[in-house]
Amino acid sequence: MADHNDPNAVNHIFSDIDYSPADLYDLFGWPTSDGQNVVFALTFASTPAAGVLDPDLLYRLLLTSHPRVAWPHGDNVSLESALGYFDAVKDKYLGELRTAEIRVTVKTNSRVILKFLGFPCGNFSTEVDANRVATIPTPDGQTIQAFIGGRDDAFFNDLTGFFRSINYAPQFYHVPHTMTEARELPIPKTLLELEGNDLFNYRDDMPEWGYTQLDGTTPKLDLPPGPWTWKGDKFKKDANGNFRFVYDGRDCRAGQNCNALVFEIPHSFITPSVQANRLVNAWGESWVLKAAHKVVSIPDDPSWVNHPWPVVREKEEDDELKKYKLVDTDGQPFADAALSEREDDRQLGANNFWLGPHFIKRLAHLGWGFGPSISALGLKSSFDHNNSPVSVYKTYDLVATAFPKVAKTLFQPLNMPDSSWNPKGLPIPLRRPFEIFIPNVCAVDMDTSGTWPFGRRLEDQVATRFLSMFLDMDAELNGKKYHIELLSDQALWDSAPIVPKTPPNPLHNDKPFLDSFPYLAEPWLDKW
Amino acid sequence: MTTQSILREKPVTVFEKELARIEAQVSSLKSRCQEHPSDLQSRIRLVYRMFHQATLTGKMAQLEELETVLREVIERFGPKEDLCLLKANLDFRLHRLPEVRHDLEMAPLLSSRFEARILVADLTFQEGQYHATRSALEELISENPTWDTVARLAYWTSKLGDPEEADRFYLQAEDELTAKQMLSYAWLELQRGMLDFNRGRYADAWTHYRTAEASYPGHWHTAEYFAELFAAEGNFKEAEALLLDVIRRTSRPEIQQALGELYLYMDRTEEAEPLFDSALSAYLSSVQRGDVHYFHHLADLYADARQEPREALRWAQKDFEMRPNYGTQSALAWALYRNNSIAESLKYMNLALASGVRDPVIFSTASELLWAAGETEKSLFFADIALKINPQHKNYRMHH
Numbered sequence: 001m002a003d004h005n006d007p008n009a010v011n012h013i014f015s016d017i018d019y020s021p022a023d024l025y026d027l028f029g030w031p032t033s034d035g036q037n038v039v040f041a042l043t044f045a046s047t048p049a050a051g052v053l054d055p056d057l058l059y060r061l062l063l064t065s066h067p068r069v070a071w072p073h074g075d076n077v078s079l080e081s082a083l084g085y086f087d088a089v090k091d092k093y094l095g096e097l098r099t100a101e102i103r104v105t106v107k108t109n110s111r112v113i114l115k116f117l118g119f120p121c122g123n124f125s126t127e128v129d130a131n132r133v134a135t136i137p138t139p140d141g142q143t144i145q146a147f148i149g150g151r152d153d154a155f156f157n158d159l160t161g162f163f164r165s166i167n168y169a170p171q172f173y174h175v176p177h178t179m180t181e182a183r184e185l186p187i188p189k190t191l192l193e194l195e196g197n198d199l200f201n202y203r204d205d206m207p208e209w210g211y212t213q214l215d216g217t218t219p220k221l222d223l224p225p226g227p228w229t230w231k232g233d234k235f236k237k238d239a240n241g242n243f244r245f246v247y248d249g250r251d252c253r254a255g256q257n258c259n260a261l262v263f264e265i266p267h268s269f270i271t272p273s274v275q276a277n278r279l280v281n282a283w284g285e286s287w288v289l290k291a292a293h294k295v296v297s298i299p300d301d302p303s304w305v306n307h308p309w310p311v312v313r314e315k316e317e318d319d320e321l322k323k324y325k326l327v328d329t330d331g332q333p334f335a336d337a338a339l340s341e342r343e344d345d346r347q348l349g350a351n352n353f354w355l356g357p358h359f360i361k362r363l364a365h366l367g368w369g370f371g372p373s374i375s376a377l378g379l380k381s382s383f384d385h386n387n388s389p390v391s392v393y394k395t396y397d398l399v400a401t402a403f404p405k406v407a408k409t410l411f412q413p414l415n416m417p418d419s420s421w422n423p424k425g426l427p428i429p430l431r432r433p434f435e436i437f438i439p440n441v442c443a444v445d446m447d448t449s450g451t452w453p454f455g456r457r458l459e460d461q462v463a464t465r466f467l468s469m470f471l472d473m474d475a476e477l478n479g480k481k482y483h484i485e486l487l488s489d490q491a492l493w494d495s496a497p498i499v500p501k502t503p504p505n506p507l508h509n510d511k512p513f514l515d516s517f518p519y520l521a522e523p524w525l526d527k528w
Numbered sequence: 529m530t531t532q533s534i535l536r537e538k539p540v541t542v543f544e545k546e547l548a549r550i551e552a553q554v555s556s557l558k559s560r561c562q563e564h565p566s567d568l569q570s571r572i573r574l575v576y577r578m579f580h581q582a583t584l585t586g587k588m589a590q591l592e593e594l595e596t597v598l599r600e601v602i603e604r605f606g607p608k609e610d611l612c613l614l615k616a617n618l619d620f621r622l623h624r625l626p627e628v629r630h631d632l633e634m635a636p637l638l639s640s641r642f643e644a645r646i647l648v649a650d651l652t653f654q655e656g657q658y659h660a661t662r663s664a665l666e667e668l669i670s671e672n673p674t675w676d677t678v679a680r681l682a683y684w685t686s687k688l689g690d691p692e693e694a695d696r697f698y699l700q701a702e703d704e705l706t707a708k709q710m711l712s713y714a715w716l717e718l719q720r721g722m723l724d725f726n727r728g729r730y731a732d733a734w735t736h737y738r739t740a741e742a743s744y745p746g747h748w749h750t751a752e753y754f755a756e757l758f759a760a761e762g763n764f765k766e767a768e769a770l771l772l773d774v775i776r777r778t779s780r781p782e783i784q785q786a787l788g789e790l791y792l793y794m795d796r797t798e799e800a801e802p803l804f805d806s807a808l809s810a811y812l813s814s815v816q817r818g819d820v821h822y823f824h825h826l827a828d829l830y831a832d833a834r835q836e837p838r839e840a841l842r843w844a845q846k847d848f849e850m851r852p853n854y855g856t857q858s859a860l861a862w863a864l865y866r867n868n869s870i871a872e873s874l875k876y877m878n879l880a881l882a883s884g885v886r887d888p889v890i891f892s893t894a895s896e897l898l899w900a901a902g903e904t905e906k907s908l909f910f911a912d913i914a915l916k917i918n919p920q921h922k923n924y925r926m927h928h
Contacts, residue, residue, distance in 0.1 A: 020708075056706070056707035056708065174568050174569060174572070174608065176608055176609035176610035176613075177610060178609045178610065178613065178638065178641040178642070178643055178644070179609055179637075179641075217567070217569065217570070218569070220568075220569060222568065222605070222606075288706040288707060288708060289706060289707040290703065290705065290706055290707070291702060291705035291706055291707055291709055291710055291712070291713035291743065292702055292703065292705075292713070293707075294707035294710060294713075294743070295710075295713070295739055295742050295743045325706055
């Protein structure tokens, strides 16, 4: 009997990919109102179900606390200073910086093991029920609150609108997995529909095109044969002279759940020098057990389960991680989707410093799309698009060529709408895009409210704030400087020549957040 | 492990759970496709799930049903890359090599895709272009060392290189797999076990086969390997019980043939004959439907079990014309030998040997042919190599 080597006979091949509990959604982080604790919430796909965890997964929340660092170059904005900054970040993350972590493994679908590794008080572990708030005493006499389980997905966003803005074809067309060139189609990215853009413009006959429905399906079209081009020269306007927004402001995650790791941690548990170390940086990782280690029946190490502390960190952690494969990382919202183009090999977590040059080129590419859209609305853009009357498709091979165009977008301080982010009125510098995205961490400033980009609060509309990077923060509207909430201001859209008259993304989550731990809302019933 | 421990009533196995899940998905997707005839996404998901279902069950009827549905979908929606790729995979499994190339050319850019290039490497191996295959695999691995690509290199190396290196490649492939790919992991363990089996290292083979069973409990495919190893060790009763169970579960004619051959090996000729009849009937029905994937089974069955050398030659010739590789060359040589065409038989055996294959069964066959041709010294040489590679190569075997 012949036996041909045919791995595909046992391979889940090609267009047959299931949802994965390793798919990280978001990382939220903010200080509690008294400034003593910091909250982090890492959310991920709720499979097998909301509140039911997958025993093959391992999650890490990595934490480090250090002083706030001011940009050392003053107003000197140059490619050299930017690249120097990326190098410094690299040296820091590969060098002296020591991170602590909370590691979560799943003992059963409803029971998890938490390991606290590398914190000043020493390592320890404990075991908690899923879907319940647990209060964990630490060896140094403090208390951590933990919740691991199902929640309403805290993300509220017109994801389809965002995909339309970047011409992400798989949301709208049947794009075989093999056709990697047909993901972001090579036409201008834009916030306003382009005249004659038959590939992505709204269709009256298919109002739900590209929007995922309650039954999990997404109405899509057959991808027309290439080349995929746009030959127009202006934005589309209706008979009333209005532009058409690529967003309609709906919440594409409404009614959807996630699974989440939520921790409320004393700052002094993370660092002994809370006065000096005012920043808490965090990022999340998901790992999947390797097949070889699934087979071997590994009894639970009694030191983890029966003795809350202490346990040996150095060798144990490495040996444990060697049994897993890193799948996904999450630090900043949109770092993956908008800037890293979702490439698997760019899942680097905080260590994304090597993407610095790519980040500059990518931001310039986006700028040629979004900058002219913003200008067309009568707003000023931070991106130098040579007064282009319409969005342009342009990519860069050289960082040096891209940099002058994008320098202001990268380096301008992002104005906040009011002073509520800085309740103590401290001289805290405003954040700038280059330092927000590299390293790819959620950087919580413990002296602020933790609203993005000084952290990320649940109620922050980060998708719209991300777009505000392309606004010129030196410009003013009605006597007030542009700020990161400007594009969420309904009055702006009411007066703009555009339909629909809506901010790009919803202003609030579909379910109110809780006032107390675990803050994320209860999951929806009968939803996965 | 005993046969009873494998066969006794157990809780639902991972295999059964997976199969039930896939069957439910196929059923649900079929309903959706009926309700929404223009839903391409669901149809694509359906055909992929049907492929997975058919490979799990091993039932030819399900592959045939898939083929019908796949043709309809391609006809209706056009030659989408993922549909053509699936069809190419299906055709490759059914040995329709020219059709594989045609499938890959149906969508304009498909043949340049990574996934398609893997399949082309499979094709060139089947066509006897070993060096081209190796180069292609190495290039693919340098681009993206996916587990299945590395496994292909392992297989190449197991046949044409060093078995120890092959095992290292299989190990490397295993390291790429996660707990969500246990079926693939079990398959790799079976390949590693077969590497040991082919060298007569039965204890090591058992270790891998048991790991395969532990990785993905309840798969009939693993039971097949268990059966072969039991039989090779002389535990015919255990082997028989397992093969009967696999036949009950899959109705695969090649397993019927394998059990028949086991009965022959045990001198239970009368029990073998109905199994050969049944297998032959299935093979010939398949041929009548225009299929080609049972040619090598027909050549094999006619050459030995049925001792009808002219029929054996007919099918071996057809298989060789379709897939000129060391396997078909060796089978053709054997069929010619059975027809007393010794000189011509040696011609094809020499072709097989020139490939560089290091297979004790082929060496043993070569020895027999050379002996018949009066080339005693050469015959002894190959007999010696076969013994060195696997001192137990004359034992019962199914996979070769």
